[in-house]
Amino acid sequence: MTYRFITYELLDDATIARITLNRPDKRNAQNRGMLVELDQAFCTAEADDGVRVVILAGAGHDFSAGHDLGSAEHRAERNPGPDQHPAYQSRGGTLAGSERRYHQEWHYYLESTRRWRKLRKVTVAQVQGNVISAGLMLMWACDLVVAAESAAFADLVGVRLGMAGVEYFAHPWEFGPRKAKELLLTGGTLSAAEARQIGMVNTVVPDAELTESTLALARRIAALPTATSLFVKDSVNQAVDAMGFGASLDASFSIHQLNHAYWAEISGGKTHVGTAEFGLDVWAPPGDRKDSSVAATDEKRS
Numbered sequence: 001m002t003y004r005f006i007t008y009e010l011l012d013d014a015t016i017a018r019i020t021l022n023r024p025d026k027r028n029a030q031n032r033g034m035l036v037e038l039d040q041a042f043c044t045a046e047a048d049d050g051v052r053v054v055i056l057a058g059a060g061h062d063f064s065a066g067h068d069l070g071s072a073e074h075r076a077e078r079n080p081g082p083d084q085h086p087a088y089q090s091r092g093g094t095l096a097g098s099e100r101r102y103h104q105e106w107h108y109y110l111e112s113t114r115r116w117r118k119l120r121k122v123t124v125a126q127v128q129g130n131v132i133s134a135g136l137m138l139m140w141a142c143d144l145v146v147a148a149e150s151a152a153f154a155d156l157v158g159v160r161l162g163m164a165g166v167e168y169f170a171h172p173w174e175f176g177p178r179k180a181k182e183l184l185l186t187g188g189t190l191s192a193a194e195a196r197q198i199g200m201v202n203t204v205v206p207d208a209e210l211t212e213s214t215l216a217l218a219r220r221i222a223a224l225p226t227a228t229s230l231f232v233k234d235s236v237n238q239a240v241d242a243m244g245f246g247a248s249l250d251a252s253f254s255i256h257q258l259n260h261a262y263w264a265e266i267s268g269g270k271t272h273v274g275t276a277e278f279g280l281d282v283w284a285p286p287g288d289r290k291d292s293s294v295a296a297t298d299e300k301r302s
């Protein structure tokens, strides 16, 4: 299969698959084409009985800046025309208003992320630079996380878009309840060292060693019997689900949709997220922003 927005490699006698987000000039902002390809790549790895571990990486300086709503590629694939992505004409894409948004976000943001979390392979996220908003969703869906020292984590949609986090609301589980509130209400950033301290990432390594360290971890897991590694994954995931993780995702997604509908209602349908006019931080274009260590995206919505 030919991919445009990601790469797919088989390593170590095809026992390890490495998927790499490949829009480094856009800080790996996630356009619809990328998300559809990512799902195809995960499903390809899942269908391949020879693959034992899947690595999810990002090319360039940043792992991922979040969802893309600003690039020319994104506009072309969203708007009606010859370059429109077929994903905008199905799964609720032809419906209207809140119903359209609900179905589209459910399929392409919530359920896809949940499917990747449950992949029948052990997955390892390899992250560096900015991991912002929907970038967190991809990372959190993975079983293990290896972070470079440069990694910085934040969900900025609260302070900049007036949204209560992204569609896959794992924040309380990953940050802890109190830290989740702080980060969402202030737009604050978590460093790699802090992320390790709270258990959100497994290990932190120098940037120059990130690729090799991730591969070493993947190799160690790939050496286990596949039944063992999958049963470990499922045991932990099912324990977390029994504590209410899955139900909390559904509940928070409903609030997320209410949040979009609120902005659509009070803006008279002009926007489905908050803007500076309502007292939120200005979402400056990349390069114009003073806090460039945190800012990371050319997109404008959660």
Ligand code: ZN
Binding pocket: 105, 167, 256, 260, 302
């Ligand atoms: Zn949304």
